[in-house]
Amino acid sequence: MKTEELKRLSCEPVEFKVKEKRTLLGFSRKQLCIPYGVFLACFVVLPLLLIVFYAFTDQQGGFTFDNFIRFFTSATTLTTVIISILIALATTVICLLIAYPVAYILANSKLNKGGTLLMLFIMPMWINFVLRAMAMKDLLTLIGVFEFNNYLNVIIGMVYDYMPFMVMPIYTVLMKMDKSLIEASKDLGATGVQTFTKVVFPLSMPGIASGITMVFMPTMTCYVISDTFGNGLITIIGKLIDEQFTTFSNWNFGSAMAMVLLVIMLISMWVTGGFKSEETRGTNL
């Protein structure tokens, strides 16, 4: 950066010090973090603490484990969790199978100059997703797919809705990839398939991992989709939690379920987190 420009930025009239601590508009980095810190404390940490508090208390406010006992002894709730995980797994796998080739083509296509094609994939996300879900339902009814099976409908809906979240990180990783590595592997005699399996695919792992986390976790709780596409006949864990708050006025059991869900998510993050590296930072949508 030019000295004059820095001078102007730092608003120091005469001398310019090399080790300038003040960065933006005269605030130091630490000071700039304060708003976010406050935000984090108010809207992330505090609610989490509240969830923990409610999960371990009964409706009169006394300490109890009953909510968790109820969760782990009820066959219905556990079945719902299992079904949610299965739906989420199926959605993630299908998303990955569709999104990878798409991202690969987008990243290597000359047509996609300036990200035009990519834009076409991302654009649906600008429309309200409840609206999109309802339109998709009507479309499925129209072409007659909707009548087969409610689970199939829900998975179709989820895949439709979460596809961009899988395409985007994989696309970013593939775009950033050093193309000379592919040339090198070809120089060294690798076939097209070998280049893909030994070079491209391993290098895109971070993108895949972050795609999986971004699809798998929300699909377990996105009950708007399961309600719309499953006609209310398919219950996923998010719906159960919602009902505790909106219908049954049992915040404690709802919080306990939310906590269990949180643990499941942390575990799944930890499992996929092994593949992550610095590269994926900032590739999420």
Next chain:
Amino acid sequence: MKRFIALLLVVVMLLPCFTLFGCKKEKNDVTILRICNCEDYIDEELLSEFEEENPDIDIVYSTYGTNENLYNELVINPNSYDLVVPSEYMIQKLAAEGRLKKLDLTKVPNYTQNVSPYVKNRLDQIEFVANDGEYKGQTTVLSEYMVGYMWGTMGWVYNTEYVSEDEVSSWVGVFDNDTLNGKITLKDAVRDTYLVGLAMAYQNELKTAEDNKVSEILNRTEDKDIQNVGKALSSVKNKLYGFEVDSGKNDIVLGNIYAYVAWSGDAAYAIDVAAGEVEDEDGTTVQNTKMLSYSIPKEGSNIWFDGFVMPAASTNDDAVYRFLNFISDPENVYRNMDYTGYTSMVAGDVIYEDIVLDWFDETEYYLSDIGYDVETLSSTEIDTIMLGVTEADLNDNGYKTVDLSYLFGGATGDYTVIVSFEGYGRLMAQYPEESIVNRCAIMNYFDDDTLAKINKMWESVKSPTFPMWVINLIIVAVVLLAAIVVLYRCRDKIKWFKLPERKSDYAKKRGLKLVKREEV
């Protein structure tokens, strides 16, 4: 320069805050009236008209999703609203917990003079003891707390092409017809569907029950009753298209379903939408009124009342009463009914003439059916002709008389309306007959224990349940899988864990020295 811009931006962004505070200080003659109503439940133009008429009152209008959400809001912040519009069971719960103020109904003359005596009487019968608050220990009546807004029933909206009147005259009838498999929806709302379940489980008892026994049966919440409801609902679940809360009215109009459980206002809406104009064989456009109809099953159903109540913490009494009087003015009631499709608790002659007769009465159609030229007749002539018409004459031509005097507070025959058999269902959606309404029960609120039991039943009805051993098996499998993953990820740190030799071990055994790439 940038600092200046930043400062300017900050000031601009903070400006709204200052004006907000400023407002309160400067115009302390303006009262802010905070109203919370159900979504799409009022003609919002009325609100701005009220503000024009009363320049000293500003309305802050917001909406809620479910009664329970509203309850949560009032519990967290008792002084969040001046007026709210919950359903009767929630009003009872709120009042019993001492969260509401009694209203001085003499200050709402438009309501007291015009409220339907039948509805008022039903509300007067809901007695309970307040457990907390100002009226603790007193026996209070629901109608002391509320200025009634809308009321309605619950029943089947059905497609007359596929469903017969007979099938929807009971709650179970439609499930006996195999052609309706997968064409029926129930409400995804536990209270409503619980009542349907009760009516199914105790259908035989209900059929023979007197009117005054119906309420007891439809309010049963003992363990065995909940079990029976669960069984009844599970047995029809696989014949359903699904559970819905607001997609039903679209689905039935589109023809995806043939019958669905509906609240009366939604029913009126669906019937009206379906009754759009169609082309008949000659190519002329005619009004299609025959597609959908509404039926309240004979065994008994639910009757509900929504009303304006005032949270105990609110102090804007004057503004509240002025608003209530405004909203209960028959002219405004008419507009609200026209907008929402629900039936107001305010009755009176204006409503009878402008709504019941204007919207539903088909005397003129009857007269033209039997050969009169209606255009040339004056209203007195019509009256004279109608005096000579007997009920049998009407029935022969596909019409009948419905007596609504019980609602409008007259002697039998004072407030009647003549409708065709096809138009009958539409009238029932807004103005049901006395014999039907008498069999509609008000549902009390469930206490926490009951709610928890019903919750369990509801969950098991709605989602499949694997046997416990299957679940255990799956859990064990998952835990094993997780253990393998953990072991694999931690293989370096566990000494006894032997995986295929790692590079370092290989080197050690052979006395080689591993060097980092850079050193080479």
